[in-house]
Amino acid sequence: MMPTDAELVASALRGSEEAFRELVVRFERPVYALILRMVREPETAEDLAQEVFVKAFRRLSSYDPRRKFASWLFKVAHNATIDHLRRSELDTVPLAAEQEDGEGGLLAVLADAAAESPAAAAERRDMARALERAIAGLRSEYREAVLLRYVEGLAYQEICEVLALPIGTVKTNLHRARKELADAMRAAGWAPAAGRTAPVAETPRGGQP
């Protein structure tokens, strides 16, 4: 039977390196994905994700096992990301399309991930890219709430703990974010028309069929 996160934390606190490695392996993808979608630079995201795990390792004793480990870890990731964005002021600088699509860019990384499924239809890939672009266009606080809620599946209360915001604010942010996302998708030509969701204006980019 797989040990729970809390059990792994307890083992790591007793000095088990293997237990901490297991925690890293369990959470490397969600933490990296969240940070990458926030900072939009794969190299920076990797550095920050490493920093998050090293910090978590050093402060593991401050983790309260009554809470969900993922929430605690996302909180560390949130702090590292926000500190980085404030330092570099990337928060308000939207990336140019070439920069996003270029080698090593966010969309290139996502395309690599998508390449795991060779049968994926071009239309669906385009839709995923359009969604990623719409998410990237959201304000940082909306984007993070959307990712935590809909991608990582955190409950409202857990998001409140991660973002240190009252529940009302989190709900407001999510509601507004959803509206903005829907508007962006409609503006990109993804409005449902006669029962299908094919793009009207969106054209494949970056050599995708």
Next chain:
Amino acid sequence: MPPTQPPPDALARWLAAESSGFDDAAEAALAELLVELPRPVPPAGFAERVMAQALPASRRRQLARRTWRWCAALGPAVATATLLLLYPVWLPAVAPAISTLLRAASIARWLKAGIEAVTAAGQGLALLASVADKLLLLFRAVAEPLASPSVAILAGAGLLVSVVALRLLYDLAQRDRRWVHADPI
């Protein structure tokens, strides 16, 4: 269906629910859509790099803690054992030095040094007492007006304002990591 493909009708359901104002349905459809997005994977060897970065510091700390515990436990015993073992070596070297020291010293000199030390300590205490006296005077001067109710109320209000200001400053510092402060619904 491969896991990275969004469900075919989720987008349509989501956009329709958003237009109609069905929040729950919109949430569910969007979650369905987003959870299937390709999730970026960290470059190969990420966990190993994290471990390489995290473990040396932890090992150094553990080693330092263990060394300190052993030193504290065994240090005095080792020192005593060493002294006893080397007794034939150190006694002949140290004994003449001690006897020379004792011979050179006289009772009068010991007494004089003792009296000087006591005098210095007394002077230090007197200095401390005078500082304490001045502080006491200051406290009395401050406390005297507080005997009148209006001043006491004013001082209390001042204290309250300071506490509130401190609390606000603390909150501001804590909120530094929040993105925005949108109005709750």
